[in-house]
Amino acid sequence: MDRIAIHGGARLNGSIPISGAKNSALKLMAASILTDRPLRLTNMPRLADTKFLGRLLQALGVEVTESESGGEQETLFHAREITSTFAPYDLVRQMRASFNVLGPLLARTGHARVSLPGGCTIGARPVDLHLDALSRLGAAIQLEEGYVSAVAPDGLRGAEIEFPFVSVGATEHAMLAAVMARGTTVLRRAAMEPEIGDLARCLTAMGARIEGIDTDVLTIEGVTSLNGADWSVIPDRIEMGSFAVAAAMAGGEVRLTRARAELMTALTEKMVRAGVEVTPTEDGVIVRRDPAVRLRAVDVETEVYPGFATDLQAQFMTLMTLAEGESRIRETIFENRFMHAPELGRLGADIHVHAGEAVVRGVDHLIGAPVMATDLRASVSLVIAGLVAQGETIVDRVYHLDRGFERLEEKLTACGADIRRLKGDE
Template sequence: MDSIAIQGGAQLNGSIPVSGAKNSAIKLMAASILTDQPLLLTNMPRLADTRFLGQLLRQFGVEVTERDGADGQETLFDGREIRSTFAPYDLVRQMRASFNVLGPLLARTGHARVSLPGGCTIGARPVDLHLDALSKLGASIELEEGYVSAMAPKGLRGAEIEFPFVSVGATEHTLLAAVLADGVTVLKRAAREPEIGDLARCLIAMGARIEGVDTDTLTITGVTSLNGATWSVIPDRIEMGSYAVAAAMAGGEVRLTRARADLIASLTDKMVEAGVEIAPTEDGVIIKRDPSQRLKAVDVATEVYPGFATDLQAQFMALMTTAEGVSTIHENIFENRFMHAPELARLGADISVQAGEAKVTGVAELRGAPVMATDLRASVSLVIAGLVAQGETTVGRVYHLDRGFERLEEKLGACGATIRRIKGSGDEH
């Protein structure tokens, strides 16, 4: 397995281009199943997760062509013929979000057999809401031997669906299925993440009829078919936020480009409160901090969008490890999402965890040590801490990192970080 080594102490100065959003791209890829015409996605990230889903789409018969376009990386999807509606466990287990192919397959072909996604290291993320919503759209669903078999031979039909709580995955999945359902579907208590808005707008460009985009009530009037389209994936707000925190941690001045400052307002507000200088630009944001001035401890609580993102909690905890005072971090979205805390403690951080709350008492300095990544966001928090830890920090199991960060070593290295990848061998999964 690969690892990443960071020599702490270097300031960051320069520019970092932000990639397209992983969490948007993988749902937009699933949308390619819904049409027999080409869908071209530009500003596409090249990540382990997009590769996994590309393999799955090819199994269904979708032609997937990665290429360089006028505006950077792009991928063309051609699903003129769906030859299979079976999604095996070996592919689905590699990325939970690939379960979201069930709805589009069902909507387009009337049947599908998709593996349940399996466990998750950051807590329970059941698919009950997904299956309940598809049932309300008229699908007949059976669970057998770890697979979901779904049938809708006469097509899906519109329904009113009120989610018991806000769920990003269930909102996206139901939206993907409902655009081809007969009649009107109303989704209440829908999630409002920017990636859902991106998916909805792409579907509208493909001919879908969706009202209430960016609100908690989506009204979808089904159409008989969708056409192709060209769509640019929105910037990745989690990558943007992670590099913003990295710049604040190391000190210096970093310009994040191909980005949107409004997507990380809940984070940058807290960073300003801690003592970081933030300046929005036309195509992103500038992060600036004098490393001789210690940051102040700030409390945060994760919430659904537009609140503080759970996917930025680990990174912010790393930032607080050397802040002056005690910060309290409440995790309200996922259980078990403090697994990075013991690894940060190996670097000298003072963190106590009880249930969904972590107290971080800032220390004067961190010290390099070997640490282990437990999930995608935890892994980048360890890299961020390593930027200021005295000596060398080695982060193991970085295949987690590769799921969501494109060319991380190259981007940080271009701004002055002393960072390198150590190639390993063997099965990473």
């Protein structure tokens, strides 16, 4: 199993290109099921998660062709014919977003059998809202032996759906199904994440009729068929935020390119309060910090977009481990998302967790040690801590990182970090 070794102490200076957003790319890939025309996605990230979903799409009959044009990665998806509507456990269990093929399969073929995605280490993420939305759209659903069997022999039909609480996954899934349902669908209390807007705009380019994009009420007028399209995946705001925190932690000056500063406003506001200089540019942001000047403690509470993203909570907690004073990190999205705190403690951080809140008292320095990644965002937080820890930090179980960060070591090394991947028993 691969590990990552980091020798801390180097400042970061240089440029880091931001990849396409994983959380957008996965749902755009699922959208390819809806049409028998080619869907070309550019600015595609090459990640373990996109590979997992690509294999599932191929098993359903979708042709998947990867290429590179002008230095930009693209993938062509062509579902000329859906040859299978069965998504087995062995493929779906590897990555939760695979479950979102259910709605598009129903919309296009009228039936599907898809494995339930299973548990998640960062807390319960049930699919009840997904299934309820599909039921309201006219699907008959049965749960048996860990699978969802769904049929809509007469096609899906529009409906009014009000989610009991904001759910990114359920909003995306309902939209993917509703674009080809007969009549009008209204989604109320819809999530407003940028990745949802990206999916909605791509579907519109394919011929869907969607109003209210970027608001919490989406009105969808169903169409009988969709066309293909060429679409560029939006920049990954979580990768952008993670590297911004890394630059702030290590000190120096890093230019994040191929990015959009407005996608991480909630984070940058907190970073500026902590004493970090963040300057928007035409194609991203510049992050500067003098490591001789100590960071200031800042409180954070995670919220649905446009609030502070739960996917950046671990990274910001890491930044606060060296801040002067006491900061409080409150997690309101996932109940088990403080599993990185004990690992940061192994590096010398002073963190006390009680229920949904962590109290971080800043220390003068961190000391390298072996640590273990527990989930994707925790993984990168430990790498960030290793950038400043005295001595060597070894991060184990980095397969989590490969799910969401493209060429992480290469990007950090280009800015001066002393980081390398250890293969197997190395």
